[in-house]
Amino acid sequence: MSKPNVLVVGSGGVGSVTALSLVTRDRSTVTLVVRSDYDLVASRGIEFRSCSYGHIRNWKPHHLARSVADAARDFGPFDYVVLTTKNIPDGPSPCEHIVRPAITPHTTTLILVQNGIGIEKVMLKSFPNTIVLSGIQMVGSSYQNGVVDHIAPDNLKIGEFVPSTGGRTAHVISQFIDIYQNDNSLNSVAIDPNPKLSRWTKLVYNSVFNTITAIAGTDSNRAQIAAGSDSLIRPAMREVIAIARSDGAHITPDVVDRFCHLGDGLFYTPSMAVDRQKGQLMEIEVILGNPLAIARANGVETPILSTLYGLLRMCQLKTMEDRGYVTINKADFAGNSDEYMAIFAQKYRQ
Amino acid sequence: MSKPNVLVVGSGGVGSVTALSLVTRDRSTVTLVVRSDYDLVASRGIEFRSCSYGHIRNWKPHHLARSVADAARDFGPFDYVVLTTKNIPDGPSPCEHIVRPAITPHTTTLILVQNGIGIEKVMLKSFPNTIVLSGIQMVGSSYQNGVVDHIAPDNLKIGEFVPSTGGRTAHVISQFIDIYQNDNSLNSVAIDPNPKLSRWTKLVYNSVFNTITAIAGTDSNRAQIAAGSDSLIRPAMREVIAIARSDGAHITPDVVDRFCHLGDGLFYTPSMAVDRQKGQLMEIEVILGNPLAIARANGVETPILSTLYGLLRMCQLKTMEDRGYVTINKADFAGNSDEYMAIFAQKYRQ
Numbered sequence: 176m177s178k179p180n181v182l183v184v185g186s187g188g189v190g191s192v193t194a195l196s197l198v199t200r201d202r203s204t205v206t207l208v209v210r211s212d213y214d215l216v217a218s219r220g221i222e223f224r225s226c227s228y229g230h231i232r233n234w235k236p237h238h239l240a241r242s243v244a245d246a247a248r249d250f251g252p253f254d255y256v257v258l259t260t261k262n263i264p265d266g267p268s269p270c271e272h273i274v275r276p277a278i279t280p281h282t283t284t285l286i287l288v289q290n291g292i293g294i295e296k297v298m299l300k301s302f303p304n305t306i307v308l309s310g311i312q313m314v315g316s317s318y319q320n321g322v323v324d325h326i327a328p329d330n331l332k333i334g335e336f337v338p339s340t341g342g343r344t345a346h347v348i349s350q351f352i353d354i355y356q357n358d359n360s361l362n363s364v365a366i367d368p369n370p371k372l373s374r375w376t377k378l379v380y381n382s383v384f385n386t387i388t389a390i391a392g393t394d395s396n397r398a399q400i401a402a403g404s405d406s407l408i409r410p411a412m413r414e415v416i417a418i419a420r421s422d423g424a425h426i427t428p429d430v431v432d433r434f435c436h437l438g439d440g441l442f443y444t445p446s447m448a449v450d451r452q453k454g455q456l457m458e459i460e461v462i463l464g465n466p467l468a469i470a471r472a473n474g475v476e477t478p479i480l481s482t483l484y485g486l487l488r489m490c491q492l493k494t495m496e497d498r499g500y501v502t503i504n505k506a507d508f509a510g511n512s513d514e515y516m517a518i519f520a521q522k523y524r525q
Numbered sequence: 526m527s528k529p530n531v532l533v534v535g536s537g538g539v540g541s542v543t544a545l546s547l548v549t550r551d552r553s554t555v556t557l558v559v560r561s562d563y564d565l566v567a568s569r570g571i572e573f574r575s576c577s578y579g580h581i582r583n584w585k586p587h588h589l590a591r592s593v594a595d596a597a598r599d600f601g602p603f604d605y606v607v608l609t610t611k612n613i614p615d616g617p618s619p620c621e622h623i624v625r626p627a628i629t630p631h632t633t634t635l636i637l638v639q640n641g642i643g644i645e646k647v648m649l650k651s652f653p654n655t656i657v658l659s660g661i662q663m664v665g666s667s668y669q670n671g672v673v674d675h676i677a678p679d680n681l682k683i684g685e686f687v688p689s690t691g692g693r694t695a696h697v698i699s700q701f702i703d704i705y706q707n708d709n710s711l712n713s714v715a716i717d718p719n720p721k722l723s724r725w726t727k728l729v730y731n732s733v734f735n736t737i738t739a740i741a742g743t744d745s746n747r748a749q750i751a752a753g754s755d756s757l758i759r760p761a762m763r764e765v766i767a768i769a770r771s772d773g774a775h776i777t778p779d780v781v782d783r784f785c786h787l788g789d790g791l792f793y794t795p796s797m798a799v800d801r802q803k804g805q806l807m808e809i810e811v812i813l814g815n816p817l818a819i820a821r822a823n824g825v826e827t828p829i830l831s832t833l834y835g836l837l838r839m840c841q842l843k844t845m846e847d848r849g850y851v852t853i854n855k856a857d858f859a860g861n862s863d864e865y866m867a868i869f870a871q872k873y874r875q
Binding site for chain 1: 792
């Protein structure tokens with residue numbers, strides 16, 4: 176039996192370490208899609224400064240591709256597509272468009288190693304004959320100019336978004352774990368028995384610290400120095416927990432305190448704040464928009480999170496304008512401000 | 526009887542037009558404090574491009590001073606001190622420090638032509654034998670490099686923060702109106718019978734549009750294009766109205782709709798957003814901090830405004846660091862994040 180054929184999409188901090196873990200294990204054939212830095216990586220590989228795998232220069236996976244379409248044409252079909260890009264459905268490259276060329280119905284398994292809630296829905300709709308798995312990766316890793324600084328170990332949990340009894344799903348999960356798990360000192364991968372709970376729990380941090388620091392242009396410690404945590408951060412986390420509960424995920428309230436202390440003394444800038452600093456689109460829909468839609472459907476009050484979401488939409492619109500994704504023609508908005516959203520949706524979001 | 530002696534503090538858009546209105550009337554002696562641009566204004570005066578007073582070059586009031594202390598020494602004592610600066614009690618120049626040299630107990634009347642709630646308290650405490658009046662100026666005016674663009678007429682309302690029966694207060698108000706009111710086509714000044722209501726009403730706009738646009742780095746129209754007004758802007762305004770009601774100011778709810786449409790098509794950037802863009806401190810305490818203290822005292826729920834305030838504190842801390850007003854020594858904050866606020870208050874706010 177031939178080795179499973181794996182495509183890793185996204186060569187940032189997460190994707191590069193994912194590819195490294197797979198290639199080190201040597202039980203699969205790994206293609207890595209490198210979009211903007213393809214020429215750089217094709218010529219001199221990736222340099223890892225890895226807390227787990229050591230200092231590696233000129234590293235390459237089995238194959239490199241400039242796009243998912245190139246990868247599918249040259250190195251497909253794939254048994255696994257591991258998607259590690261940011262998930263920005265309101266941007267110019269929704270994830271279902273990104274992976275589409277690499278999905279072979281009935282045979283490809285799609286693993287979404289991404290944050291957020293509700294990210295599987297558009298995939299299940301777009302690829303009804305594809306197994307879509309949840310991947311939650313705890314890793315400290317960042318990529319810049321061909322160099323990966325890997326400072327905290329790769330810890331991956333994969334599982335089913337919606338529990339099934341399907342034998343094939345259990346098989347592809349256990350096979351992926353087999354091709355991913357290196358010596359325990361290097362990385363760790365395990366079955367996630369309850370991805371919904373895992374995702375909502377992670378969201379208690381991300382929906383609050385990522386959003387607040389992105390909006391205010393600060394880090395997780397300065398945020399608390401400036402405003403404390405009692406008036407904003409903790410009540411916001413409790414709103415996330417209430418939405419999660421309405422969705423069937425029961426998070427114990429002690430995570431609030433734990434997450435408030437997670438970064439004590441570290442002055443850590445969450446990824447969403449970094450994205451905004453760099454003028455990049457932020458994952459506001461999967462981190463806040465989708466959870467708030469669930470809150471509305473279930474009648475959960477979310478005044479703080481709704482405020483953060485509204486402010487993030489404003490920040491995101493500015494980034495979209497700055498990057499030329501939308502152009503606000505003032506004449507379109509000369510009239511009644513109540514109609515702005517409708518005008519915007521109609522003219523600018525088609 | 527000699528003419529009343531007036532000191533105008535602050536030579537921005539509001540202060541310069543205030544001085545122009547007084548000098549045009551020619552019933553008082555006017556000293557204008559010009560801090561950063563003193564040399565420029567002393568040498569070639571101010572240029573007004575005024576919708577009311579026309580195009581005036583090389584304009585000067587009767588006296589110019591580089592500081593309030595200089596003004597008091599050279600041109601005092603003053604019958605009126607008109608304070609038009611921004612009001613930033615958390616910054617390095619609280620307003621009571623600014624005006625102190627010009628206040629003569631029992632004889633000086635202090636007029637606060639400034640936004641916000643609760644701004645009189647520190648003044649009444651600092652100057653217990655001084656009449657302190659509320660000034661609310663509706664004017665479209667901006668100052669830059671010695672040039673004032675005055676695009677909407679000067680409309681001033683003055684009144685007592687706390688209604689009294691004192692004859693002297695009534696006298697100084699009517700005298701000030703006399704020395705301020707030019708021909709009706711030029712400006713307008715009137716007694717404000719209920720400054721509390723006027724101030725809270727203005728705050729329904731300022732506490733929401735100024736804060737939101739400052740936080741998100743946008744203008745009042747793009748804010749609504751991005752997020753609508755129903756989920757954030759209107760509910761936030763209703764919180765201001767609820768606090769005002771608890772404070773005895775009954776604002777009719779129709780102002781919400783009126784204020785949401787005030788800027789239809791104008792793409793106006795409120796002053797607080799301009800301040801943040803310029804890296805200047807914002808008036809967050811008088812616009813939000815003081816109203817929220819009243820809300821807490823009166824048991825009014827303010828989840829949205831409290832969120833905006835927390836975010837503004839984060840933005841303000843960044844500006845304070847950038848300007849060197851505070852330096853965050855990370856070692857001070859290595860421990861328990863619950864204690865951050867106490868540490869900050871103790872070490873950095875003394």
